[in-house]
Amino acid sequence: MDPHPDPAGTPVSPKADRVENTGPPCDLYRLAAPIYDACTTLWSGRAIWRSRRCQIENMAPGSRALYAGGGQGRAAIVAARSGVRVTYVDRSPAMIRIARKLAKRQAVSMDFVQADLMDWQPDVPFDHVVANHFLNVFAPPAMRAMRNRLSSFLGDAGAMHVADFRPLVGSRLLRALQRLHHIIPLSGCAALTRNAMHPIYDHGLEMERLGWTPVRIQDHRIWGLGPGWYRTWQFERMRQMVDGSDLPPRSARIGRRKTS
Numbered sequence: 316m317d318p319h320p321d322p323a324g325t326p327v328s329p330k331a332d333r334v335e336n337t338g339p340p341c342d343l344y345r346l347a348a349p350i351y352d353a354c355t356t357l358w359s360g361r362a363i364w365r366s367r368r369c370q371i372e373n374m375a376p377g378s379r380a381l382y383a384g385g386g387q388g389r390a391a392i393v394a395a396r397s398g399v400r401v402t403y404v405d406r407s408p409a410m411i412r413i414a415r416k417l418a419k420r421q422a423v424s425m426d427f428v429q430a431d432l433m434d435w436q437p438d439v440p441f442d443h444v445v446a447n448h449f450l451n452v453f454a455p456p457a458m459r460a461m462r463n464r465l466s467s468f469l470g471d472a473g474a475m476h477v478a479d480f481r482p483l484v485g486s487r488l489l490r491a492l493q494r495l496h497h498i499i500p501l502s503g504c505a506a507l508t509r510n511a512m513h514p515i516y517d518h519g520l521e522m523e524r525l526g527w528t529p530v531r532i533q534d535h536r537i538w539g540l541g542p543g544w545y546r547t548w549q550f551e552r553m554r555q556m557v558d559g560s561d562l563p564p565r566s567a568r569i570g571r572r573k574t575s
């Protein structure tokens with residue numbers, strides 16, 4: 316039985332019931348799916364896990380969250396266990412199989428959708444859209460198209476959560492090391508899954524230009540060392556006052572900036 320009263324969304328085009336409808340007709344994550352979380356945990360010294368985990372404390376029980384490109388599903392499962400109504404969407408059958416198995420083992424219910432997010436459309440708006448280490452699989456134009464599409468799935472007061480590599484920080488030497496830390500897994504993923512090669516995205520800068528305020532920023536250190544090369548952003552829309560001037564979202568006044 317569907318655990319949630321709301322339907323999990325529909326494909327927007329007649330061809331959308333095909334699973335792989337924008338890429339090559341194979342599961343690009345077939346080989347990467349079983350090892351993805353273990354590899355990223357090791358490479359990031361658990362920073363990737365913390366970059367996903369910290370978002371959940373800002374999601375109220377009963378709120379609706381979309382996990383876009385949810386991968387092995389661990390963060391989505393923790394969110395669902397804390398009472399969030401989760402819709403998990405991923406286009407890889409191998410990833411979905413793993414996520415379903417984990418959710419079943421933990422007796423957690425959430426909606427699973429196997430679809431390409433460029434073709435899928437939810438039936439009702441979400442309170443949270445979560446894009447964890449997802450936008451960085453795309454080249455810049457596709458990343459922007461996907462990001463804009465995902466943010467259009469939110470209600471007016473909704474929050475967009477993004478976890479990714481942190482924009483370059485520190486001395487020239489540190490920046491060079493940070494670039495290397497980014498390019499090595501990106502190249503590995505490009506070979507295995509045909510992800511795009513690109514510089515580190517500055518989601519904060521881009522989202523602010525689009526009228527979104529970063530209400531929370533958290534940086535995550537590798538094995539507890541260094542300046543923190545992984546970042547989690549929570550964005551909310553600027554609100555318009557009656558006189559037409561911009562008012563930051565209420566939670567922006569909390570101004571939280573943390574390192575874990």
Ligand SMILES: C[S@@+](CC[C@H](N)C(=O)[O-])C[C@H]1O[C@@H](n2cnc3c(N)ncnc32)[C@H](O)[C@@H]1O
Binds near residue numbers: 384385
């Ligand atoms: C790099 S993994 C990130 C997984 C997970 N979000 C995490 O935090 O580790 C990217 C995921 O996005 C999925 N994906 C890539 N392109 C997609 C698309 N167009 N629509 C839906 N899922 C997609 C892949 O199958 C993969 O599971």
